[in-house]
Amino acid sequence: MSSRHEKEKAVNVQVLLRCRPFSEDELRNNAPQVITCNDFQREVAVSQTIAGKQIDRVFTFDKVFGPSARQKDLYEQAVVPIVNEVLEGFNCTIFAYGQTGTGKTFTMEGDCRKAKIGRNGKLPSEAGVIPRAVKQIFDTLESQNAEYSVKVTFLELYNEEITDLLAPEEITKVVLEEKQKKQLPLMEDGKGGVLVRGLEEEIVTSASEIFSLLEKGSLKRRTAETLLNKQSSRSHSLFSITIHIKEATPEGEELIKCGKLNLVDLAGSENISRSGAREGRAREAGEINKSLLTLGRVITALVEHLGHIPYRDSKLTRLLRDSLGGRTKTCIIATVSPSVHCLEETLSTLDYAHRAKNIKNRPEVNQKMMKSTLIKDLYGEMDRLKAELNATRERNGVYIPKERYSQEESERKAMAERIEQMEVMLETNQKQIEDLQENMMHSSNSLLS
Numbered sequence: 167m168s169s170r171h172e173k174e175k176a177v178n179v180q181v182l183l184r185c186r187p188f189s190e191d192e193l194r195n196n197a198p199q200v201i202t203c204n205d206f207q208r209e210v211a212v213s214q215t216i217a218g219k220q221i222d223r224v225f226t227f228d229k230v231f232g233p234s235a236r237q238k239d240l241y242e243q244a245v246v247p248i249v250n251e252v253l254e255g256f257n258c259t260i261f262a263y264g265q266t267g268t269g270k271t272f273t274m275e276g277d278c279r280k281a282k283i284g285r286n287g288k289l290p291s292e293a294g295v296i297p298r299a300v301k302q303i304f305d306t307l308e309s310q311n312a313e314y315s316v317k318v319t320f321l322e323l324y325n326e327e328i329t330d331l332l333a334p335e336e337i338t339k340v341v342l343e344e345k346q347k348k349q350l351p352l353m354e355d356g357k358g359g360v361l362v363r364g365l366e367e368e369i370v371t372s373a374s375e376i377f378s379l380l381e382k383g384s385l386k387r388r389t390a391e392t393l394l395n396k397q398s399s400r401s402h403s404l405f406s407i408t409i410h411i412k413e414a415t416p417e418g419e420e421l422i423k424c425g426k427l428n429l430v431d432l433a434g435s436e437n438i439s440r441s442g443a444r445e446g447r448a449r450e451a452g453e454i455n456k457s458l459l460t461l462g463r464v465i466t467a468l469v470e471h472l473g474h475i476p477y478r479d480s481k482l483t484r485l486l487r488d489s490l491g492g493r494t495k496t497c498i499i500a501t502v503s504p505s506v507h508c509l510e511e512t513l514s515t516l517d518y519a520h521r522a523k524n525i526k527n528r529p530e531v532n533q534k535m536m537k538s539t540l541i542k543d544l545y546g547e548m549d550r551l552k553a554e555l556n557a558t559r560e561r562n563g564v565y566i567p568k569e570r571y572s573q574e575e576s577e578r579k580a581m582a583e584r585i586e587q588m589e590v591m592l593e594t595n596q597k598q599i600e601d602l603q604e605n606m607m608h609s610s611n612s613l614l615s
């Protein structure tokens with residue numbers, strides 16, 4: 167009975183396909199088109215000529231957005247319901263997956279510099295999922311006159327190292343290299359999840375505040391890319407928004423509802439096939455994208471119902487474990503190019519995305535917390551931070567308990583006073599010796615004369 171009930175609650179990961187328009191380069195080279203999208207039928211057809219024969223393959227997805235689909239269309243049809251669920255207290259994740267240059271960043275961010283809200287309160291047409299979600303969240307919260315708090319984190323994962331894109335320090339090569347050595351570690355949070363130790367959590371009060379943080383984070387990402395010779399197509403970025411909303415029960419009890427939205431721009435998917443083909447050499451060159459490979463393995467293990475799911479094998483899958491087979495609602499946006507030049511990668515993206523449709527999650531609304539419980543949790547968090555601070559002191563300097571510090575400090579002061587007294591005594595004694603010597607000189611001179 168309970169297993170049937172469990173099955174009823176299982177929800178498949180939603181998978182959308184977006185095909186971008188031809189780029190200027192592809193148009194100039196008259197690249198033949200091999201992809202045809204039928205948005206209404208939710209189908210994508212791939213035409214290939216193998217040994218003179220035309221072979222068509224058709225894939226069906228939960229939604230299909232062809233080259234003429236606008237940012238607004240994708241957002242309204244696919245993301246608005248997801249953000250509403252976050253506001254209802256669910257955790258939701260949206261991944262962008264696809265070959266480099268197929269529009270993952272365009273879909274997730276759009277052009278961030280142009281994504282600011284204009285004077286009329288509207289976003290520009292090229293704004294992507296992140297700015298639109300931010301706007302929807304604040305518009306809803308403000309229209310509900312709700313008491314709420316919103317906090318965001320923004321991190322980059324490159325070569326299994328986590329960089330905080332919201333950390334405040336100045337961006338110089340030295341600072342960045344120093345940071346590369348001291349990567350933020352992942353820790354179990356004791357509730358079955360993980361947390362990134364030391365990650366900045368920014369409390370924000372308006373959409374425009376988030377836009378400037380995003381801009382700062384993206385700038386930091388680009389600067390690091392140039393200074394450290396990184397390749398952006400090999401890094402993953404994770405932008406998370408956590409919302410707490412206060413509600414009152416009819417009995418007047420205060421409850422806190424919590425929802426979280428994760429927006430993930432993955433590394434270019436061609437990195438998996440390439441690193442897979444030349445795994446040994448790629449690993450040496452630091453080219454292998456362990457997180458992307460493990461993501462693929464986790465998906466395989468989930469859809470083939472293998473006993474062991476290798477979440478712990480990479481940081482990306484540890485961070486997003488709950489989004490893959492867990493209690494989070496998940497959506498994957500797979501991006502492809504229409505051109506023949508990308509055919510091989512396009513087919514691999516389509517196969518991968520199609521397989522991911524079989525992953526089942528069991529979304530559960532987060533339990534509302536009593537305000538007093540939340541405060542208790544926050545005290546717990548403060549204790550944890552204090553312990554971390556102590557640990558940091560221990561590592562970076564000499565840490566001694568306060569009592570011992572006070573005792574040693576008063577001993578040090580007493581000693582300094584004694585030294586001062588002795589210096590005065592020494593000076594007086596020296597003066598007396600000099601006086602005596604002078605007197606002796608006088609006496610012997612007068613005796614001689």
Ligand SMILES: Nc1ncnc2c1ncn2[C@@H]1O[C@H](COP(=O)(O)OP(=O)(O)OP(=O)(O)O)[C@@H](O)[C@H]1O
Pocket residue numbers: 185186187189233264265266267268269270271272273398399433434501
């Ligand atoms: N749907 C679209 N409509 C118009 N232009 C698009 C679309 N998708 C992508 N582009 C354009 O294609 C180019 C490549 O897109 P983008 O940088 O988003 O790719 P990407 O998949 O994020 O690549 P990378 O993995 O290197 O980060 C950009 O110039 C972008 O503006």
